[in-house]
Amino acid sequence: MGAISQKSLVVLIARLVLAGVFVMAALPKIQDPGAFATSVAAFRVIGPGLSGWVALLLPWLELIIGLGILIPAIRRTSCALIGLLLLLFIALHTSAWVRGLDINCGCFGAETGEVSTDYRWLLLRNGLLLAATVLVLRQDRRNNHSALRS
Protein backbone atom coordinates (compact mmCIF):
# COMPACT_ATOMS: atom_id res chain seq x y z
CA MET A 1 0.00 0.00 0.00
CA GLY A 2 2.83 2.32 1.02
CA ALA A 3 4.74 1.50 -2.20
CA ILE A 4 1.66 2.13 -4.35
CA SER A 5 1.04 5.48 -2.70
CA GLN A 6 4.67 6.44 -3.17
CA LYS A 7 4.51 5.56 -6.88
CA SER A 8 1.27 7.49 -7.30
CA LEU A 9 2.92 10.46 -5.64
CA VAL A 10 5.88 10.30 -8.04
CA VAL A 11 3.50 10.13 -11.03
CA LEU A 12 1.49 13.05 -9.65
CA ILE A 13 4.67 15.11 -9.26
CA ALA A 14 5.76 14.17 -12.80
CA ARG A 15 2.33 15.20 -14.10
CA LEU A 16 2.48 18.54 -12.26
CA VAL A 17 6.03 19.23 -13.50
CA LEU A 18 5.03 18.51 -17.11
CA ALA A 19 1.94 20.71 -16.78
CA GLY A 20 3.98 23.52 -15.22
CA VAL A 21 6.75 23.39 -17.83
CA PHE A 22 4.35 23.37 -20.80
CA VAL A 23 2.15 26.16 -19.43
CA MET A 24 5.20 28.27 -18.53
CA ALA A 25 6.66 27.66 -21.98
CA ALA A 26 3.41 28.57 -23.74
CA LEU A 27 2.49 31.87 -22.05
CA PRO A 28 5.42 34.08 -23.20
CA LYS A 29 5.11 32.69 -26.72
CA ILE A 30 1.38 33.46 -26.81
CA GLN A 31 2.20 37.02 -25.71
CA ASP A 32 4.91 37.50 -28.35
CA PRO A 33 4.36 35.17 -31.31
CA GLY A 34 6.47 37.37 -33.59
CA ALA A 35 9.63 36.71 -31.56
CA PHE A 36 8.79 33.01 -31.40
CA ALA A 37 8.34 32.91 -35.19
CA THR A 38 11.87 34.30 -35.50
CA SER A 39 13.20 31.55 -33.21
CA VAL A 40 11.35 28.88 -35.21
CA ALA A 41 12.71 30.20 -38.52
CA ALA A 42 16.26 30.21 -37.11
CA PHE A 43 16.22 26.39 -36.99
CA ARG A 44 16.10 26.50 -40.83
CA VAL A 45 13.85 23.48 -41.01
CA ILE A 46 10.76 25.25 -42.27
CA GLY A 47 10.36 28.41 -44.33
CA PRO A 48 9.41 31.83 -42.92
CA GLY A 49 5.83 31.44 -44.19
CA LEU A 50 5.25 28.27 -42.20
CA SER A 51 7.07 29.53 -39.09
CA GLY A 52 4.31 32.15 -38.63
CA TRP A 53 1.70 29.39 -38.47
CA VAL A 54 3.81 27.32 -36.07
CA ALA A 55 4.29 30.39 -33.85
CA LEU A 56 0.54 30.95 -33.84
CA LEU A 57 -0.60 27.37 -33.16
CA LEU A 58 2.17 25.64 -31.18
CA PRO A 59 2.02 27.85 -28.04
CA TRP A 60 -1.74 27.29 -27.75
CA LEU A 61 -1.28 23.56 -28.26
CA GLU A 62 1.36 23.59 -25.49
CA LEU A 63 -1.01 25.48 -23.19
CA ILE A 64 -3.97 23.19 -23.88
CA ILE A 65 -2.04 19.93 -23.43
CA GLY A 66 -0.15 21.39 -20.45
CA LEU A 67 -3.47 21.99 -18.72
CA GLY A 68 -5.01 18.91 -20.38
CA ILE A 69 -2.62 16.52 -18.65
CA LEU A 70 -4.42 17.47 -15.41
CA ILE A 71 -7.95 17.12 -16.84
CA PRO A 72 -9.26 13.51 -16.81
CA ALA A 73 -11.32 13.97 -20.00
CA ILE A 74 -8.25 14.66 -22.19
CA ARG A 75 -5.26 13.71 -20.10
CA ARG A 76 -4.15 10.56 -21.95
CA THR A 77 -4.04 12.21 -25.37
CA SER A 78 -2.51 15.35 -23.86
CA CYS A 79 0.26 13.22 -22.35
CA ALA A 80 0.82 11.38 -25.65
CA LEU A 81 1.04 14.70 -27.52
CA ILE A 82 3.50 16.05 -24.93
CA GLY A 83 5.66 12.98 -25.58
CA LEU A 84 5.48 13.50 -29.35
CA LEU A 85 6.36 17.19 -29.03
CA LEU A 86 9.32 16.38 -26.77
CA LEU A 87 10.59 13.85 -29.32
CA LEU A 88 10.22 16.50 -32.02
CA PHE A 89 12.10 19.07 -29.91
CA ILE A 90 14.90 16.59 -29.20
CA ALA A 91 15.23 15.85 -32.92
CA LEU A 92 15.26 19.59 -33.78
CA HIS A 93 17.84 20.48 -31.15
CA THR A 94 20.06 17.56 -32.15
CA SER A 95 19.82 18.62 -35.79
CA ALA A 96 20.63 22.27 -34.93
CA TRP A 97 23.58 21.13 -32.76
CA VAL A 98 24.96 18.92 -35.52
CA ARG A 99 24.66 21.78 -38.02
CA GLY A 100 26.45 24.12 -35.58
CA LEU A 101 23.65 26.70 -35.48
CA ASP A 102 24.23 29.49 -32.98
CA ILE A 103 20.62 30.30 -32.11
CA ASN A 104 18.22 30.83 -29.24
CA CYS A 105 15.99 27.81 -28.80
CA GLY A 106 12.90 29.96 -28.18
CA CYS A 107 11.67 27.24 -25.81
CA PHE A 108 10.29 29.74 -23.31
CA GLY A 109 9.70 32.59 -25.75
CA ALA A 110 12.35 35.16 -26.61
CA GLU A 111 14.64 34.73 -23.63
CA THR A 112 16.13 37.89 -22.23
CA GLY A 113 19.85 38.40 -22.77
CA GLU A 114 19.70 36.43 -26.03
CA VAL A 115 22.44 34.02 -25.02
CA SER A 116 23.38 31.15 -27.29
CA THR A 117 21.70 27.81 -26.79
CA ASP A 118 23.41 25.18 -24.62
CA TYR A 119 22.36 22.10 -26.58
CA ARG A 120 23.60 19.59 -23.96
CA TRP A 121 21.39 21.16 -21.31
CA LEU A 122 18.41 21.32 -23.69
CA LEU A 123 18.72 17.65 -24.63
CA LEU A 124 19.15 16.61 -21.00
CA ARG A 125 16.12 18.66 -19.94
CA ASN A 126 13.90 17.31 -22.72
CA GLY A 127 15.15 13.77 -22.07
CA LEU A 128 14.15 14.04 -18.42
CA LEU A 129 10.76 15.48 -19.37
CA LEU A 130 10.30 12.63 -21.85
CA ALA A 131 11.08 10.10 -19.11
CA ALA A 132 8.46 11.78 -16.90
CA THR A 133 5.97 11.59 -19.79
CA VAL A 134 6.58 7.86 -20.23
CA LEU A 135 6.05 7.35 -16.50
CA VAL A 136 2.71 9.20 -16.58
CA LEU A 137 1.58 7.40 -19.76
CA ARG A 138 2.33 3.97 -18.26
CA GLN A 139 0.43 4.82 -15.10
CA ASP A 140 -2.56 6.11 -17.09
CA ARG A 141 -2.53 2.91 -19.15
CA ARG A 142 -2.48 0.79 -16.02
CA ASN A 143 -5.33 2.80 -14.51
CA ASN A 144 -7.32 2.39 -17.71
CA HIS A 145 -6.84 -1.41 -17.72
CA SER A 146 -7.83 -1.62 -14.07
CA ALA A 147 -10.97 0.41 -14.73
CA LEU A 148 -11.90 -1.86 -17.67
CA ARG A 149 -11.40 -5.03 -15.60
CA SER A 150 -13.48 -3.86 -12.65
Place this chain on the structure above:
Amino acid sequence: MPRFLREFCIIAILTSIGAAFSLFSDLAPLPWAEPGLEPGEIRLVDARALEVLWLDARSEADYEAAHIPKAILLNEDNWDDGIVELMPEWLTNPRPIVVYCGSESCGTSKRIAERLREALPDAEIYSLKGGWDAWVQ
Protein backbone atom coordinates in the same frame (compact mmCIF):
# COMPACT_ATOMS: atom_id res chain seq x y z
CA MET B 1 -15.79 7.47 -31.77
CA PRO B 2 -12.59 6.02 -30.28
CA ARG B 3 -11.50 7.72 -27.11
CA PHE B 4 -8.16 8.91 -28.48
CA LEU B 5 -9.79 10.54 -31.51
CA ARG B 6 -12.42 12.23 -29.34
CA GLU B 7 -9.76 13.64 -27.02
CA PHE B 8 -7.65 14.74 -29.98
CA CYS B 9 -10.62 16.59 -31.49
CA ILE B 10 -11.24 18.42 -28.21
CA ILE B 11 -7.58 19.48 -28.03
CA ALA B 12 -7.57 20.57 -31.71
CA ILE B 13 -10.74 22.63 -31.25
CA LEU B 14 -9.42 24.33 -28.09
CA THR B 15 -6.09 25.07 -29.82
CA SER B 16 -7.91 26.57 -32.81
CA ILE B 17 -10.03 28.75 -30.53
CA GLY B 18 -6.87 29.98 -28.79
CA ALA B 19 -5.13 30.74 -32.11
CA ALA B 20 -8.25 32.57 -33.34
CA PHE B 21 -8.24 34.61 -30.13
CA SER B 22 -4.59 35.58 -30.77
CA LEU B 23 -5.40 36.66 -34.31
CA PHE B 24 -8.55 38.61 -33.54
CA SER B 25 -7.12 40.34 -30.46
CA ASP B 26 -4.04 41.42 -32.50
CA LEU B 27 -1.73 39.49 -30.17
CA ALA B 28 -0.31 37.67 -33.17
CA PRO B 29 0.56 39.07 -36.60
CA LEU B 30 -1.10 37.40 -39.54
CA PRO B 31 1.07 34.34 -40.32
CA TRP B 32 1.09 35.17 -44.01
CA ALA B 33 2.13 38.84 -43.46
CA GLU B 34 5.69 40.06 -44.15
CA PRO B 35 7.57 40.16 -40.82
CA GLY B 36 8.17 43.75 -39.72
CA LEU B 37 11.36 45.45 -38.65
CA GLU B 38 12.22 45.82 -34.99
CA PRO B 39 13.49 49.21 -33.79
CA GLY B 40 17.09 49.74 -34.91
CA GLU B 41 16.97 47.08 -37.64
CA ILE B 42 17.60 47.60 -41.34
CA ARG B 43 16.83 45.32 -44.28
CA LEU B 44 19.69 44.15 -46.48
CA VAL B 45 18.18 45.79 -49.56
CA ASP B 46 18.13 49.18 -47.79
CA ALA B 47 21.62 48.76 -46.36
CA ARG B 48 22.94 47.92 -49.82
CA ALA B 49 21.32 51.05 -51.23
CA LEU B 50 23.29 53.19 -48.76
CA GLU B 51 27.02 53.52 -48.43
CA VAL B 52 27.42 51.87 -45.03
CA LEU B 53 30.21 50.71 -42.77
CA TRP B 54 29.78 47.01 -42.06
CA LEU B 55 30.62 45.54 -38.66
CA ASP B 56 30.84 41.77 -38.25
CA ALA B 57 29.74 40.73 -34.75
CA ARG B 58 30.25 36.98 -35.31
CA SER B 59 33.17 34.98 -33.94
CA GLU B 60 36.67 35.54 -35.29
CA ALA B 61 36.62 32.06 -36.87
CA ASP B 62 33.41 32.85 -38.76
CA TYR B 63 34.85 36.21 -39.81
CA GLU B 64 38.04 34.57 -41.08
CA ALA B 65 35.98 32.01 -43.02
CA ALA B 66 33.95 34.65 -44.87
CA HIS B 67 32.62 38.15 -44.31
CA ILE B 68 31.02 41.06 -46.12
CA PRO B 69 33.71 42.93 -48.10
CA LYS B 70 35.47 45.62 -46.01
CA ALA B 71 33.54 44.58 -42.87
CA ILE B 72 35.36 45.20 -39.58
CA LEU B 73 35.36 42.48 -36.93
CA LEU B 74 33.75 43.85 -33.75
CA ASN B 75 32.35 41.46 -31.18
CA GLU B 76 32.36 41.32 -27.39
CA ASP B 77 35.64 39.38 -27.29
CA ASN B 78 37.63 41.91 -29.35
CA TRP B 79 35.73 45.09 -28.48
CA ASP B 80 38.81 47.25 -27.87
CA ASP B 81 40.66 46.16 -31.02
CA GLY B 82 37.50 46.49 -33.10
CA ILE B 83 36.84 50.03 -31.84
CA VAL B 84 40.43 51.04 -32.57
CA GLU B 85 39.95 49.84 -36.14
CA LEU B 86 36.47 51.36 -36.48
CA MET B 87 37.12 54.89 -35.20
CA PRO B 88 39.52 56.19 -37.88
CA GLU B 89 37.39 54.54 -40.58
CA TRP B 90 34.21 56.23 -39.34
CA LEU B 91 35.78 59.59 -38.39
CA THR B 92 37.40 60.09 -41.78
CA ASN B 93 34.18 59.20 -43.60
CA PRO B 94 31.11 59.30 -41.31
CA ARG B 95 28.36 57.05 -42.64
CA PRO B 96 25.66 54.72 -41.29
CA ILE B 97 27.01 51.70 -39.45
CA VAL B 98 25.35 48.30 -39.91
CA VAL B 99 26.16 45.45 -37.51
CA TYR B 100 25.44 41.87 -38.47
CA CYS B 101 25.70 38.50 -36.71
CA GLY B 102 25.05 34.95 -37.89
CA SER B 103 21.31 34.69 -38.33
CA GLU B 104 17.92 36.26 -37.72
CA SER B 105 17.85 35.29 -34.07
CA CYS B 106 21.50 35.40 -32.97
CA GLY B 107 20.98 38.69 -31.08
CA THR B 108 24.67 39.63 -30.90
CA SER B 109 24.30 42.35 -33.53
CA LYS B 110 21.58 44.07 -31.50
CA ARG B 111 23.75 43.97 -28.38
CA ILE B 112 26.78 45.34 -30.21
CA ALA B 113 24.65 48.03 -31.92
CA GLU B 114 23.25 49.07 -28.55
CA ARG B 115 26.73 49.28 -27.04
CA LEU B 116 27.99 51.27 -30.04
CA ARG B 117 25.14 53.78 -29.72
CA GLU B 118 26.44 54.58 -26.24
CA ALA B 119 30.04 54.85 -27.47
CA LEU B 120 29.13 56.82 -30.63
CA PRO B 121 25.97 58.82 -29.85
CA ASP B 122 26.27 60.82 -33.11
CA ALA B 123 26.45 57.76 -35.34
CA GLU B 124 23.55 56.22 -37.24
CA ILE B 125 23.69 52.57 -36.20
CA TYR B 126 21.56 49.63 -37.31
CA SER B 127 21.53 45.86 -36.92
CA LEU B 128 21.02 43.86 -40.11
CA LYS B 129 17.74 41.93 -40.29
CA GLY B 130 18.50 38.30 -41.04
CA GLY B 131 22.24 38.73 -40.34
CA TRP B 132 24.87 36.88 -42.36
CA ASP B 133 22.21 34.40 -43.56
CA ALA B 134 20.41 37.23 -45.36
CA TRP B 135 23.68 38.25 -47.05
CA VAL B 136 24.57 34.77 -48.32
CA GLN B 137 21.05 34.17 -49.58
